[in-house]
Amino acid sequence: MACFFKRLVDFKMNRKQNPRPNPVSSPRTGDRTKSRCREPKPSSTYSPPVAASPSQKLDCSARWGKEYDVCVCHTEDDVTYVQELVSFLELHPHSLRCFLQLRDSAPGGAICTELCHAVRESHCWVLVITPSFLKDPWCRYQMQQALSESLAANGRVIPVRKQLEWKDYPQELRFMYSIDVWLDKENGFQRIKHAVLYYLSELCRKEVEQSDSVQSQPESNVDRVSETLDLSGNC
Template identity: 60%
Template sequence: MAGWFKALLQKPRKSPDPSSHVDGAPAYLPSSPSPPLQRSSGSLPRSLTNSPKLVTSTSWIASRPDSARWSKLYDVCICHSEGDLEFVEQLVAYLESQPEHFRCFLQLRDSAPGSAVVTELCNAVQNSHCWVLLITPNFLKDPWCCYQMHHALTEAPMANGRTIPVLKDIDRRDYPRELRCIYYISVVLQENGFRQIKETVMRYLQDLCQNPRSRD
């Protein structure tokens, strides 16, 4: 065996950089349309570990009645499977208890009694700034969840920060193909996941209020 080839085989492999591991790392949607993933047979959805500085002051969304925030009834619509209702109720309670008082649409709570479910959902999607898609094993098996996902994507096909996929208890390989050009949030610790969702919604609303015409 050639000496150079033998030496190559014996060369120790470089250990992976722990900073490149995305599971559990902060993952935020960009304020501009997400760049498409490079074409690859093994391409996976990506999360961001570095994001622009977030202005934490609530003055940009709290006071002026003519703010672009009030152009819609809800700040965020939660799209989920009924099997994940407990987690979603905790998320909604968290968002609504924040100083920003996020206005959330939760279907079982906020739909008008006796109204058509499809109509209520369509109205909620159209009247929300952002949509959280809770992607779980239950979500993937539920045709109704797929309908919700496609309706949100139809409303904002450029994925300009309004669609917020949240991965929970699934392998990244099972992430829906329709969402693979959109950055996601991976929930490992619930507290961190809730905080990342809040900051993503805040970033979108902040950009909306500062540049309302760019979001038309």
């Protein structure tokens, strides 16, 4: 009996010194797994590539090399029509740079000098051809200057027929397409703008192609120089 009480006392003492873990407070298997794992990363969202704006597509040194994108040649009788056309071409987002004679000519400058400067500093020329245009010597002069600057029909000269019959159309312009705005003015504005934008986009595209070809040439030249050095060393 004394031995039994001694064992009971030893059991109670061991229980106090080493208490049994509480099953409620002990970590569960799922908790241990979470503690070892890192926090999940947020799922990456797909961001589509940003398309180039119209102004960025026309941003090249070849375009900025001239002062104007388009020069509008007209008579005083068509001032109202031309002002509406220029306002349309200068709208955002393309914001074409237009030369308007009454607005952009230098005060005190010679007419011949100002017209020649406008033609040479423009990429495209819109000729608003009317019966009054054909009777104006300065308009005829500006038309001849534009044709001499662009000998080939590459889109720089844009003839616009306004209240003009075909029999009176200048012979110098009959080898290229024209835009007839006699009945549909709004659609004519769109076609004129499209023609100018097409030429400018082709101008910038050719500049990019030329720069790419120039960048690829130095590598080939280096290879040729290295081959020459190797041959000289073998000799």
